[in-house]
Amino acid sequence: MQLYRGGIEDIINIYNIVKEFLKADVYGYKRYGNSLVFDFIESSSELPIDVHVVQRPGFYRVSRGFGFIHSSHSPKNLLYPFKQELFRVDQELNIKTLENSLKPVILFGIKPCDVAAINVFDKLFGNNFNPYYLNRRRSVVGIVVEECLNPGETCFCSTMGTGPDARNGFDLAFAKVDRDLVIFKAGSSLGEKIVAKANLQKASDDDVKRYEILLEEAKRKTNLGIGVEDIQTSLEKSITDVELWRKVSEKCVGCANCNMVCPTCFCSEIVDDVVGDEAVRIMQLIGCLSYTYGLVAGGHFRKELYTRYRHFILHKFVFYPKQIDLFGCVGCGRCTVWCPVGIDIRETVKTVASRYRG
Amino acid sequence: MNQVVRALASEEKLLNFYNIVLFDEITERLEMPKKIDLLLIEGSTVTREQEEVVKKFREISDFVVAMGTCAVQGGVQALRIGDDIEKVKAYVYPNPEHIDVNKDVKPVDNVISVDMFIPGCPVNHEAIASLLKKFVSEGLPIAIPESVCSECKRKGIVCVMVAYGIPCLGPITISGCGAICPSFGRGCYGCFGLKDFDLDNSKLKMFAQQLKDLGMDNDRFEQTVKAYSWKTWSKYQNVYHR
Numbered sequence: 186m187q188l189y190r191g192g193i194e195d196i197i198n199i200y201n202i203v204k205e206f207l208k209a210d211v212y213g214y215k216r217y218g219n220s221l222v223f224d225f226i227e228s229s230s231e232l233p234i235d236v237h238v239v240q241r242p243g244f245y246r247v248s249r250g251f252g253f254i255h256s257s258h259s260p261k262n263l264l265y266p267f268k269q270e271l272f273r274v275d276q277e278l279n280i281k282t283l284e285n286s287l288k289p290v291i292l293f294g295i296k297p298c299d300v301a302a303i304n305v306f307d308k309l310f311g312n313n314f315n316p317y318y319l320n321r322r323r324s325v326v327g328i329v330v331e332e333c334l335n336p337g338e339t340c341f342c343s344t345m346g347t348g349p350d351a352r353n354g355f356d357l358a359f360a361k362v363d364r365d366l367v368i369f370k371a372g373s374s375l376g377e378k379i380v381a382k383a384n385l386q387k388a389s390d391d392d393v394k395r396y397e398i399l400l401e402e403a404k405r406k407t408n409l410g411i412g413v414e415d416i417q418t419s420l421e422k423s424i425t426d427v428e429l430w431r432k433v434s435e436k437c438v439g440c441a442n443c444n445m446v447c448p449t450c451f452c453s454e455i456v457d458d459v460v461g462d463e464a465v466r467i468m469q470l471i472g473c474l475s476y477t478y479g480l481v482a483g484g485h486f487r488k489e490l491y492t493r494y495r496h497f498i499l500h501k502f503v504f505y506p507k508q509i510d511l512f513g514c515v516g517c518g519r520c521t522v523w524c525p526v527g528i529d530i531r532e533t534v535k536t537v538a539s540r541y542r543g
Numbered sequence: 544m545n546q547v548v549r550a551l552a553s554e555e556k557l558l559n560f561y562n563i564v565l566f567d568e569i570t571e572r573l574e575m576p577k578k579i580d581l582l583l584i585e586g587s588t589v590t591r592e593q594e595e596v597v598k599k600f601r602e603i604s605d606f607v608v609a610m611g612t613c614a615v616q617g618g619v620q621a622l623r624i625g626d627d628i629e630k631v632k633a634y635v636y637p638n639p640e641h642i643d644v645n646k647d648v649k650p651v652d653n654v655i656s657v658d659m660f661i662p663g664c665p666v667n668h669e670a671i672a673s674l675l676k677k678f679v680s681e682g683l684p685i686a687i688p689e690s691v692c693s694e695c696k697r698k699g700i701v702c703v704m705v706a707y708g709i710p711c712l713g714p715i716t717i718s719g720c721g722a723i724c725p726s727f728g729r730g731c732y733g734c735f736g737l738k739d740f741d742l743d744n745s746k747l748k749m750f751a752q753q754l755k756d757l758g759m760d761n762d763r764f765e766q767t768v769k770a771y772s773w774k775t776w777s778k779y780q781n782v783y784h785r
């Protein structure tokens with residue numbers, strides 16, 4: 186694949202080009218107070234270019250610098266929002282469905298793991314034809330990815346095969362080697378057009394080499410040292426090991442932050458409200474770590490917390506593949522960073538694998 | 544009570560459906576009614592007289608709601624439990640001998656049976672409005688017990704504990720407030736009460752340690768949960784050692 190070179194200013198330039206050229210709203214990571222969120226980016230000054238993030242289990246700190254990864258938010262917050270009004274019913278039982286499509290959208294500076302998470306949603310909701318998702322998804326007219334040459338401490342995308350470089354499903358990708366060298370690559374004809382409009386030069390052999398060295402290092406850092414198939418088979422064998430699952434979840438308090446921040450967790454519940462003369466049906470995200478999940482009339486499927494934590498892990502590595510032939514985990518590490526008690530999914534799968542491998 | 548007024552005022556038609564028979568702040572005190580369809584009780588019982596009153600009301604009421612953290616959990620007055628009641632009275636009143644009060648504090652359901660709980664200090668007016676609206680159409684709101692964290696996330700708030708290192712009781716506190724404190728960059732202090740599911744002494748101990756690492760010492764943690772979660776806390780307390 187042809188690589189191009191530019192500088193930081195070219196990222197900003199490309200932001201302006203895609204916005205104008207595609208007449209679209211740009212969504213991506215942006216600064217919000219002392220933290221970062223995924224939201225509408227009004228101007229290039231909001232892009233998290235001079236931002237560094239330190240992320241460890243249960244820990245996230247923003248400072249100035251060059252190594253921004255991602256935040257507790259993700260493109261999920263746009264494509265599959267936490268709360269969606271589905272429809273309203275009036276007293277004559279007329280049903281009004283809400284128009285929930287978006288203006289044309291460009292996802293800008295999202296991460297390779299985010300793209301992988303969108304692929305997971307596409308399969309889940311595309312196959313089941315979820316109109317609320319598909320309306321929003323269809324409004325995405327362009328995807329610009331930032332590769333991670335400086336991955337977070339909790340990232341393990343290399344193990345999951347979802348990063349740290351962009352692999353598919355993007356139009357344009359860029360990677361910050363340093364302040365003066367940013368490597369660009371086109372992933373579609375739209376990407377080629379953007380490259381041409383931005384007047385980017387071809388990268389030299391030396392540029393490419395510097396990029397590849399950093400990329401190899403990033404791949405090494407984001408590799409758990411266990412294969413996904415190993416993780417999968419050992420998890421399958423561990424299902425009845427109550428003691429093990431109690432142990433790995435002993436600090437868990439069932440707050441469901443892990444589910445909420447996971448870019449591929451999609452479970453939701455339906456709540457009905459009465460507003461004036463209308464009944465409103467709302468879908469909101471819920472997590473399988475919440476007590477409510479599995480609570481049904483007359484009983485509870487997973488009353489004990491460890492069974493819910495176990496289900497979370499098993500769904501990602503064992504059940505998603507059965508559902509959609511893709512892993513439900515893209516290795517972004519969010520569940521680990523945003524768990525307030527720092528429960529680490531990498532430790533969990535390593536513990537299970539070391540007991541049940543082979 | 545402000546939240547109840549707010550709930551009643553939230554929709555024009557709501558008041559058409561209800562006849563308010565007793566509500567000290569907004570009606571004149573009438574005679575004891577013969578029958579009440581929906582009774583909201585605020586506050587815990589701390590005297591024998593209050594216990595008798597609550598029992599009488601139960602007899603004439605179809606549906607009883609314990610409303611607010613005091614009614615549900617005991618409330619801040621539970622802080623005195625375990626101390627000598629005479630000393631506690633003397634802290635507060637110049638002539639403590641005139642004060643007739645029990646040494647324990649009873650959430651409403653320790654005295655009578657309760658049909659529904661709406662926790663909160665203060666309660667969430669939307670929860671009250673939801674009850675008032677659904678009750679007239681012969682349904683009831685469905686409680687969705689979760690941690691405050693889920694509400695944080697649905698509001699799109701950045702977690703103050705993980706991102707800023709602020710101690711937060713949200714992960715162990717029952718949802719319902721709409722994550723008010725974290726919305727303002729503060730940690731949750733548990734005013735809706737400890738979750739009465741999913742926790743046990745060892746989890747609480749580990750969580751208290753986590754908060755301690757962030758600067759909330761164990762005494763402060765225990766005082767806070769005692770003040771807002773007496774009923775649930777006392778269940779764990781027997782098995783909770785530092």
Ligand code: SF4
Nearest residue numbers: 447514515517518520
């Ligand atoms: S399970 Fe954790 S690491 Fe995997 S995709 Fe979800 S948040 Fe990311």
Ligand code: SF4
Nearest residue numbers: 450451452473497500
């Ligand atoms: S891990 Fe849990 S919340 Fe996430 S998609 Fe699976 S069942 Fe749903």
Ligand code: SF4
Nearest residue numbers: 437438440441443524
């Ligand atoms: S975020 Fe952590 S404590 Fe909360 S439910 Fe998930 S694993 Fe448990």
Ligand code: SF4
Nearest residue numbers: 692695702703711713
């Ligand atoms: S701020 Fe508190 S309540 Fe909100 S997600 Fe973080 S720990 Fe949970």
